[in-house]
Amino acid sequence: MRLHSPVVLPCDADCSVLRDAVVDVADDGRIAYCGPRADAPAFSGPSHELTGVLLPGLVNTHAHSPMTVLRGLGSDLPLLRWLREAMWPAEAKMTARDVGAGMLLGAVEMLRNGVTTSAEMYFHGEQLVESVLAAGSRVVFGAAILDLPGTPWRPMADEISAWIDADGLRSGPHERIELGYGPHSAYVLSPETLAEIAGEARSRGALFQVHVAESLDEDVAQRASHGSVPRLLESSGVLGGRVLSAHSVHLSEEDVAIYARHGVGVAHCPGSNGKLASGIAPLRALLDAGVHVGLGTDGPASGDDLDLLEEARLAALYSRLSTMDASSLGAASALLLATRGGAAALGRDDVGALEPGRWADLVHVDADDPAFATGLDAPDEQVLANLVWAAGARRVTDVWVAGERVVAGGESTRVDRRAAQAAVGEVSARLRAS
Template sequence: MNAPASPPAWPLHMPCDTVIEAGLLVTQDDRRRVLADQALVIHGGVIQKILPLADAADLRCGRRLDLRRCIVLPGLVNAHTHSPMTLFRGLGDDMPLMDWLSRRIWPLEAGLTRELVHLGSQLACCEMASLGTTCFQDMYIFQESTAEAVESFGLKAVLAEGILNVPTRSYQTPEEAYARIANLLADYAGHPRIRFAVAPHTVYTTSEAILRRSFQLAESYDLPWCIHCTEDEAELERAQALFGMRPVTLLERLGCLSPRSVLVHGVLLTEGELQTLARAGASLVHCPRSNAKLASGLAPVAACLEAGVRAALGTDGAASSNSLNMFEEMGMAALMAKVRQGDPTVLPAQAVLDMATTHAARALGWQELGRVTEGGPADLTAVSLDVPRHTPCPNPVSHLVYACQGAGVVLTMVDGHVVYEAGCFPTVDYDGLRHAVREALAWARSRLDTISA
């Protein structure tokens, strides 16, 4: 693993921005150390020093955060979502995928605007920050609006305009989508928190030309290339009808599999396809709650890791999984893998936490994220040890995966800046946002009523 270069030793007599006092520190470093009673010295958005709490009493700092009754851990990395779909949450439950798409999602998306996408992205940022996520990969339209929301809120994101072979509200042709990617890259060049990916939607909603061209773009800009792949039987049938082969075979023949390739879902991957992905160095993003709710199936995650394929975790959009909660996703991933294999020893808690932190970060090409190390970014979250489900705490990693479910998150920080603390969002007018999203729900309901009338 490529650890970030160690910074010069921090002169401890110098005042720093923040000192965090951590009761338990889950580092996710190369040795997966869990340390008790540590102090984190943060300055300039970077963790400058980690030292025993007993040695930190006299440090001078702008702010001292008492998290001695907490587990402090790296901010979680949500490797796949569609953030603006928070606006559609609860509007299409308990429906088959094609019904859900054609009777709910596509009619709503046909009326989307930049402003609505911005609103839904802001809401997603609030939800994710309040549940310990500091970075997410987004695939949707009007990504310039999501970029603005992320920029002002303070999270990190890897944004991707979803590319389809049909016009969307955001662009008329794939060429326009490619141009949008180029513009966003220019607008946010060198941005410390916002990066981009190239994301054809699926093989069956694009074409061989789009798949090839989008992969070339990702290579030329050195970006991750993300695609929904092998999610359910219907997708396999469509791929077979259109291309005469399975999606992974098609991607391999088109030269679209490499370490920059990030395949989302992978529910129906075969053993041979896992070997293909392992040889290519591609990553898989597992979205167990979405797959379960749509009854798509259970991805072979344990076999995937065994084959040497990097597996990350994602929530998918809130319209399909109803939640952007990576803690719930971790618990679900562990339980479903055990059910699938009929073996309680597969996918232990540490492997699942890796999927939500270091593996997700590496899949997105941002490997300094997902770990708490000296010289790394101060992207952290803290979970209270005082809530009943975390008391007592013999094994913090176990609690984070099996018990937490998002309960007791008290603070989330990105590059040393607090974006969530004790129910408050310091970078956004949350009351105003709640009012605006209620109005957006009224818009969505009336739109669905008009269509079904």
């Protein structure tokens, strides 16, 4: 398949803007060529003429998407009360089927917003993965691991280890599924437990996803006992493999240096961090230190619209406000966080950019919108600004995963969206009533 578009954004390190360019997709679902049409190799397969902006599928580095069934609950509570009073009691009642229903709608919704890959920390992984496969997106699943009275951590860790050993780290059509570990946080798990889980992840090359320094309460508690969460992770031997530190709001300069030293990826979640009054992560400092940073919506009960391009805008707004510097994060840098940066934060080099060999996960943003009225022929910087600041996800019309069109005309080609909404409605009503 060949896609031809007036503007193609490969999301290379410079955030180039290619004009009159094509993306060729090989039969195996990977990109064969991305560049100017004039330089493209001969091509004989089916060809599609697009009229807007073509870019890589967005990479959501931190989500709990099955929480679509809890969306709108406890909207004005701070993090720890929101967890304890609204989320955890409801989640305790969720069945595997509920998780599947929530994930199906979440995946469909994200695809419509241009998100083709999401890192999901949640439980009932089998049903979650099944829904991802049904929707046609990609997931980096981090099996949630807690340690609570009556819910010890070891069986949860053993279960995901056995699953990885059985199915392999990546599986499913076009490797849509990656399995890994999702130990909740250093305030729910001991340093020793975190280290044991990290060892299991490292030996399998799997991603270790963990919440770090999200709220000030958590940060204060951890600083009192261990200096900081990154120091705790380092001194416990957790760092070294593929580690994704979600949120990472309350980091010191030393914490940032620890992350840079160990190649830790960060999932920056500005929307959720604002809604729950958690704070503003030191994005500029992380990027300046060379840390790989991606963006996360967090779950739809705190990052309600699952819109990663809104997170990109928020990342730029927060960065500009916290540094009082309007050049602190431009449209190009914000877009790279949502694509290439996200892939790097997850330790993945096969998504997040339009380069030969990577999966042909693609998003087409229609230019028939006031957002682009100043013209696709405007200077590069203006087109990028129009995409990020004005168009956003609203005008995503078509999305491909491994070359398969999974969204056409803004709707899923695989899932009956209304049926998925109705299923979530039923779960939500039952959780309210019980």
